[in-house]
Amino acid sequence: MTIRLYDYSLSGSCYKVRLMLGFLGLDYDRVQIDFYPGRQHRSPEFMEINPLGQLPVLEDDGLRLRDAQAILCHLANKHDDSGQWLPRDQARFGPVMMWVMFAGGELMAASAARLHDALGYDLDIEAARAKARAAFRVLDDHLTGREIDGGKWIVGDTPTIADVACFPYVALAGDGGLGHEEYPALRNWMRDFRRLPRFHAMSGIPEFV
Amino acid sequence: MSVAQGRWTGVALDHQIQPASSNPVVLNGQALAVWRGEDGPVRVWEDRCPHRGMRLSFGFVRGNTLRCIYHGWAYGADGQCAEIPAHPALAPPKTICANSYPAETRYGIVWTTLGDGASGPPDLGPDEGWEGVRSLFVAASAEAALTALARFDFGAGATTRMLAGDIVEVSFGPELRMLVVVQAMDDERAALHAAAKGARATEERAALAKRLERLRADIEQA
Numbered sequence: 001m002t003i004r005l006y007d008y009s010l011s012g013s014c015y016k017v018r019l020m021l022g023f024l025g026l027d028y029d030r031v032q033i034d035f036y037p038g039r040q041h042r043s044p045e046f047m048e049i050n051p052l053g054q055l056p057v058l059e060d061d062g063l064r065l066r067d068a069q070a071i072l073c074h075l076a077n078k079h080d081d082s083g084q085w086l087p088r089d090q091a092r093f094g095p096v097m098m099w100v101m102f103a104g105g106e107l108m109a110a111s112a113a114r115l116h117d118a119l120g121y122d123l124d125i126e127a128a129r130a131k132a133r134a135a136f137r138v139l140d141d142h143l144t145g146r147e148i149d150g151g152k153w154i155v156g157d158t159p160t161i162a163d164v165a166c167f168p169y170v171a172l173a174g175d176g177g178l179g180h181e182e183y184p185a186l187r188n189w190m191r192d193f194r195r196l197p198r199f200h201a202m203s204g205i206p207e208f209v
Numbered sequence: 210m211s212v213a214q215g216r217w218t219g220v221a222l223d224h225q226i227q228p229a230s231s232n233p234v235v236l237n238g239q240a241l242a243v244w245r246g247e248d249g250p251v252r253v254w255e256d257r258c259p260h261r262g263m264r265l266s267f268g269f270v271r272g273n274t275l276r277c278i279y280h281g282w283a284y285g286a287d288g289q290c291a292e293i294p295a296h297p298a299l300a301p302p303k304t305i306c307a308n309s310y311p312a313e314t315r316y317g318i319v320w321t322t323l324g325d326g327a328s329g330p331p332d333l334g335p336d337e338g339w340e341g342v343r344s345l346f347v348a349a350s351a352e353a354a355l356t357a358l359a360r361f362d363f364g365a366g367a368t369t370r371m372l373a374g375d376i377v378e379v380s381f382g383p384e385l386r387m388l389v390v391v392q393a394m395d396d397e398r399a400a401l402h403a404a405a406k407g408a409r410a411t412e413e414r415a416a417l418a419k420r421l422e423r424l425r426a427d428i429e430q431a
Contacts, residue, residue, distance in 0.1 A: 144343050148418060179235075181235050181346075181394070182346035182400070183346075184221070184225040185225075187230075187232055188230070206269070208276075208278065
């Protein structure tokens with residue numbers, strides 16, 4: 001069984017897949033794609049691997065998958081015998097998927113702000129930041145409610161792929177000119193996340209908690 | 210900025226400043242690191258390492274020292290630099306000291322002042338029994354937030370009265386009271402910190418938090 005990740009070190013979307021592979025204790029090969037400045041993800045060779053021209057891509061025993069959220073679902077579905085990371089019970093499966101979709105949807109405004117500030121992408125930065133703040137507020141309100149109910153993860157009593165999917169672009173907010181001052185529940189959730197066994201850092205997210 | 214520099218202001222809920230954590234807070238345009246050691250009280254410092262200016266709210270706590278994320282310089286509760294990892298044999302000079310502000314926890318809320326702190330936080334009665342409800346952050350001035358707060362409908366039977374320039378008490382009868390403290394972040398942003406007391410405070414916390422989210426929408430629509 002071989003797992004191969006087409007990867008870019010500074011990508012928050014690739015990072016969430018690396019986090020998941022780490023939490024599950026899986027060995028894998030990394031193929032480094034020169035996203036910036038090389039734009040290798042738009043090369044003819046890579047477009048054959050992913051016609052959307054996006055990272056990450058994961059290959060697992062002959063299966064080729066794009067989309068970080070889909071990859072998290074696949075890894076938890078196939079490789080997590082405990083069922084913790086992708087709960088199948090009716091009370092948790094739907095909510096976990098809802099927040100996984102949120103991570104790939106609304107929360108990606110924070111990624112856009114970061115692409116603008118860090119890599120010089122030409123986009124409406126104020127619009128991106130406003131959307132990112134709105135998404136952060138939705139998650140902060142949710143985690144405030146969880147704290148009131150005695151919980152600390154997005155869904156249920158253990159971390160799930162919802163936490164893994166949401167973590168990178170919340171934690172990397174500063175790269176897009178977005179502070180954490182207004183999100184006390186996000187700060188405490190991020191600290192708990194960074195204290196998980198097998199957590200590892202990336203550039204912009206410190207190892208020390 | 211209309212908020213007097215000497216006045217004490219609520220800047221966070223005590224329970225949300227967890228042990229061994231450092232947190233960013235903006236008060237009247239001043240960036241602060243609000244941190245707590247592994248045990249002990251909350252401390253409020255300028256969000257700036259004296260060494261290279263890195264934000265101390267990015268730092269991490271070991272024991273009861275706050276360490277800067279950049280070079281690991283450790284600062285004790287008094288703000289004095291206690292250790293420089295790159296020079297383990299060196300006793301750090303006394304001149305290396307983080308800039309600290311007065312800090313006190315009262316009514317479940319962390320209070321500070323950018324002034325000398327001589328007056329102390331406001332005295333609103335006994336400190337016992339208060340628990341944090343939630344903080345709110347609004348895209349509005351502190352003045353606009355206070356105006357909307359003072360006339361907000363907290364529900365049937367609730368009465369609202371101004372206790373001080375930036376503190377409102379909401380009474381829901383003999384078994385439930387709530388304090389809401391307004392903090393100016395800058396001219397365009399404010400924070401509100403709410404704490405509750407009374408026999409129904411714990412069971413009503415979720416409902417109060419939801420009500421406060423309505424208040425936030427109200428403030429931002431005004």
